Amino acid sequence: MEPRGKDGEKIPEDEEESPDSAPIYDDDLTYDDWYEWDEFLQEVGVIDIKDGMIEYETGDNSRLFVMLAEMGQSNPYLKTDEESQQANEIMEVFFNGVLSPLKISTQSQRVEMTDFLNELKEQSQYLPGTNDQMREYAEQVIEDTLNYQQATDRFENKAYLQFQATVTPDEVYGDTPLIIEQQIHEKAMEKLVRQIDRADSILRRADHPLAPLDTFGLYEVLYKTFNRESSVKIRLEDVVKRQRYTLFTGAHQNDVSFKRVQQMIHNETEAIEIARKSLYKQTQQENAEKLKNGEDYYSSVQSHHDEDDFDYSAFDDLH
Structure with missing residues (x-):
């Protein structure tokens, strides 16, 4: 008998999956x-x-x-x-x-705090003003925290x-x-x-x-x-x-060259930051001066009609 599907049609056979054909193995990979x-x-x-x-x-x-x-x-x-x-x-x-x-x-x-907890565990044994019971309790608490971290997956x-x-x-x-x-x-x-x-x-x-x-x-x-x-x-x-x-x-x-490059980069960054702050203060002063003179500096449409190609007369006629 030939295998057929639910619709009665013959199921096509795949030569690669046919049990009559021997499997082909590639050469085994060595180490x-x-x-x-x-x-x-x-x-x-x-x-x-x-x-x-x-x-x-x-x-x-x-x-x-x-x-x-x-x-x-x-x-x-x-x-x-x-x-x-x-x-x-x-x-x-x-x-x-x-x-x-x-x-x-x-x-x-994964949240990893093993190094931090191990360092904290070591430092807890040399804290001034503590006795043996306090140091033992601190060590036990940190050890329990380490075990909890290893048993719990937090990401x-x-x-x-x-x-x-x-x-x-x-x-x-x-x-x-x-x-x-x-x-x-x-x-x-x-x-x-x-x-x-x-x-x-x-x-x-x-x-x-x-x-x-x-x-x-x-x-x-x-x-x-x-x-x-x-x-x-x-x-x-x-x-x-x-x-x-x-x-x-x-x-x-060498260390001198590397340090000099770091200083140059730091100085350039500081200069950019100082220039940014200076420009911001200058802009704030200009805005305050415009507001003092009754100018609307934050409007997206400027009031200088003579410097604009827009036909404002036609716009005014609409109103």
Whole structure:
């Protein structure tokens, strides 16, 4: 008998699923044939991750670097209407002033307080003015909190801003490839830190401060992105400790050069902030002077008919 469906029609047979045909097996993969993490990063265009930056392929002779900064969160329900309106206006000013490519991504992560609680547990044993009973009670309370955190899954949303900077060949000069490579990273770091510093100066006033991620922070975000389930159970810090990996951040420039760049960026940011405040005060004074003279400065239609091409006589005839 031939298999038929409810409508009486013959069910088509698939040769691949037919029990008469023997299954085809690919060659078994051995340990050496597995794809490594570095190979996956190369496939998605990542060249290197160091100095707190991710370098991507561009397809041309330029170098593309990306830096991530975590954006602090604020609860709008705890603010007044005036504070919420001010925060929205500041956010609007920030987005309207974005000149370089910018991406915003969110990630749901488990609330992790293990390091904080362990440090608090250690400090509780050396508090002045406490006795053995108080120290024992504090240790037990913190230990119960650690056990509760491990047994309970609590998640929160993390927001990250991705800043991008491109370094072209005409921006760097050097006699050796090592010097050119050093200048490329210095130039990329300078551009990215300047962008983050400017964004932080604006977003901080809206209760959204920015915290740039170092190299380990970038690895942690990637680890939680591609290991959604296992990252909840095993922290990246524990993986590093167990495997005895060594992760560190560094830079090619010396301390004097790095500090000088930081000071220059800070001075430029302060100058922009001072100029912004000065222009705001000047605008307020001009507005007050216009109001004093009876002028309507906030009207969208100016009263200077002679400087306008609009036919106001025809408009007045309608009234």
